[in-house]
Amino acid sequence: MSNDNTHNQIHWFPGHMMKAIKAIETKLPIIDVAIEILDARAPLATRSTLLDRLLEKKVRIVVLNKVDLADSNITKDWVTYFENRGCAVLLARSLTSKMKPQLLALITSLMEEQVAKQRTKGIVNPKIKVLIMGLPNTGKSTFINNLLQRKVTQTANTPGVTRGQQWVKLNPMIDLLDSPGILPPKMDDNRVTMILVLIKAIPVKHLFLEQMANFALIFLLTNYYERLMKYYEISFEVNDINETTLLQYFTLLAQKYHLKVANVGDNTHRAMNFFINDLQSGKLGLISFEIAPK
Ligand SMILES: Nc1nc2c(ncn2[C@@H]2O[C@H](COP(=O)(O)OP(=O)(O)OP(=O)(O)O)[C@@H](O)[C@H]2O)c(=O)[nH]1
Ligand SMILES: [Mg+2]
Structure with a gap:
């Protein structure tokens, strides 16, 4: 198999993606919870470590989305993998199962201390700001539509649909921020590139x-x-x-x-x-x- 041309072939890092990363960076100071939407069929290939350092102090949730397409025995091992690394994990079938009760329960328990702290400071209605991030086409917008049970964000089975950020109110306490998909600037690993093309994260x-x-x-x-x-x-x-x-x-x-x-x-x-x-x-x-x- 010839891999020689791969590096010349993948240069899919359009201008809007650089903008997307910058836009997330500027919002991070006000974000409390970062939700990473990963494709359950390829969680590591769809995980971006680009913002890891900036997200260190945030509460983090990993959503393994599209579990309806993934091999369920393998998905079980991924849950263990992420839990062992200190991440809260949520399995999602964003097209078919309602995710709101599970997510609310998770955010409430993870944020309990911070919310209590705010209340003792006299803040009557503490707010929680949640960033939804992930690679293109992993289902960020579909996940948000699922939570709200209506079409508040645009979705399609091609990468790069969401072009700008959008705030959406989940309940009186929680605001969600939908963001465009972000890709690492360079994809040196041919195997990862091929997987990303097959799951349509790259056109x-x-x-x-x-x-x-x-x-x-x-x-x-x-x-x-x-x-x-x-x-x-x-x-x-x-x-x-x-x-x-x-x-x-x-x-x-x-x-x-x-x-x-x-x-x-x-x-x-x-x-x-x-x-x-x-x-x-x-x-x-x-x-x-x-x-x-x-
Ligand atoms: N089978 C299955 N398909 C899903 C699921 N979630 C999303 N999809 C499909 O995946 C495609 C991409 O969904 P989007 O919500 O547009 O993805 P996105 O992450 O917002 O994409 P960008 O805005 O391009 O970054 C759509 O065709 C969705 O219908 C899921 O849980 N299962
Ligand atoms: Mg989108």
């Missing part, structure tokens, strides 16, 4: 298709072999994974599903897109891309 570039499809196929052959075999019923000798055998697999996939186009060379490209779509839409089952380190 797909045409250049990537083959690299992305090969990465995804090798990942499934290695981690979800039986499921892959059962779904497409196309055999693959796992001891013999190389560029030729991978391409052969996509050729067979194109044949099996009659993915014909006039230009013969494009058949495999159609098969690659088809395969990636199946993976992203959950047809290949619940999949996690990262396993929690012990």
